[in-house]
Amino acid sequence: MIHPGAARMLTRPATSPDTATAIALRGIVKEFPLRRGATVRALDGLDLEIAHGEFVALLGPSGCGKSTVLRLVAGLEQATEGTVSVEGAGPADLIRSHRLGVAFQEHALLPWATVRDNIALPFRVAGRPVDHERVAALISLVGLRGFETARPRQLSGGMRQRVAIARALALAPDVLLLDEPFGALDAVTRRRMNLELARIWAEQHITTLLVTHDVDEAVLLADRVVVMTGRPGRVRHVREIAIPRPRGTDVTRDPGFHAIVDELTALLDDPEEAP
Ligand code: ADP
Ligand code: MG
Numbered sequence: 001m002i003h004p005g006a007a008r009m010l011t012r013p014a015t016s017p018d019t020a021t022a023i024a025l026r027g028i029v030k031e032f033p034l035r036r037g038a039t040v041r042a043l044d045g046l047d048l049e050i051a052h053g054e055f056v057a058l059l060g061p062s063g064c065g066k067s068t069v070l071r072l073v074a075g076l077e078q079a080t081e082g083t084v085s086v087e088g089a090g091p092a093d094l095i096r097s098h099r100l101g102v103a104f105q106e107h108a109l110l111p112w113a114t115v116r117d118n119i120a121l122p123f124r125v126a127g128r129p130v131d132h133e134r135v136a137a138l139i140s141l142v143g144l145r146g147f148e149t150a151r152p153r154q155l156s157g158g159m160r161q162r163v164a165i166a167r168a169l170a171l172a173p174d175v176l177l178l179d180e181p182f183g184a185l186d187a188v189t190r191r192r193m194n195l196e197l198a199r200i201w202a203e204q205h206i207t208t209l210l211v212t213h214d215v216d217e218a219v220l221l222a223d224r225v226v227v228m229t230g231r232p233g234r235v236r237h238v239r240e241i242a243i244p245r246p247r248g249t250d251v252t253r254d255p256g257f258h259a260i261v262d263e264l265t266a267l268l269d270d271p272e273e274a275p
Contacts, residue, residue: 022175022207023050023073027082030068042068044232046082055201055208057218059268060228060236066211068233070179073209074102087174094175098126101173101206103164103181109152115139116148118163122170138166141200158189162196169204176208182217194220195248202246215264219257220247227267237267 030043042065050056058066071077072084075091086094094100109118119138123130139145142162152160161181168176181197182190194217201208201221212218218225219241227237241260243251251257 020051021049021085022052022054022087023048023209024085025049025069025072025079025082028069028072028079028084029081030065030072030077031080041232043079044234046228046234048226048235050207050209052207053205055210055221055223057210057212057222057225058228059212059215059218059225059264060233061230061268062213064228064231065233066228067179070104070177070209070211073175074100074177098122098128098171099174101168101171101176103161103168103177104179109160109163109167111152114149114151115144115155115163118152119166119170121167126171128171134170134172138169141169141203142166143196156189157185158193161185161193165197165200169200169206173206176206178208178210180211180213182212182214190214190217191252197221198245198247215261215268216252219243219260219264220251225264227264230271239264 025046025048028043028046029041031039031041033039046065046069048056048069058069060066068077072079073086073091075095084091087099091100110121113121116135116139120130120132120135136148139148142165144159144162144166147155147159152163155163161184165178165181168178182193185193198221210218210221222241225239225241226235227239228234229236239260243254243257243260
């Protein structure tokens, strides 16, 4: 017999700030070695917390360290100073337990494998039996039914991106990291993909950190937009996006949406530091 509150406790964290935090970066300094012992400081005192089920978009000038933040959370880089915790542990634990879904700009699909096999890949990597029902459900979720046996080269750029996102979702991750996942797409396809991701996310509510340089995309998708300073990067401004969900095409025609986009664009165009 399960306690009536147990199901809720299993799906939703308690309200205390510590357990509500899915990702925490505290006092992050990241330096990269250059030649002859010199270093470049990519991040300098970055603090960022992301709540369970929250969608945060990271905006900032090119080279400010956005990808570095994602790579730190993904455990692909180590911080020079500061701490990174994901689901209360280090990134390595999350990776070991396959609870992290990642889609970066270079989507790296296996060219010889079908859509179905590309999406099933994480099961094989994790040494788990492929959940064919889930793979089929993901194919529907990203609108690729009928293309199960197609190879990547037979797909458009937008369809390949959708395969990459479905693959990132394959093992029902707790945390989704997206680095410019639509960067290579034309504006129309990109907007379509944004709406697609908004729809998928409305169904799954996975803690998501999206790096983008597209302000519209950030405002359309995120609960909070975090604007970084130029290199060395740290958090310059945080903007809550209170636009109700689900957010569809109508949102992008709303004056309130454009007001937020203009506000954030002005901030990005302004090289001055916020006080
Ligand atoms: P963004 O994604 O915001 O464009 P990055 O995180 O890729 O920025 O890079 C931030 C800074 O760190 C840049 O100046 C970049 O040149 C530097 N950098 C990133 N990765 C490395 C690396 N592996 N070695 C040396 N410098 C790096
Ligand atoms: Mg980058």
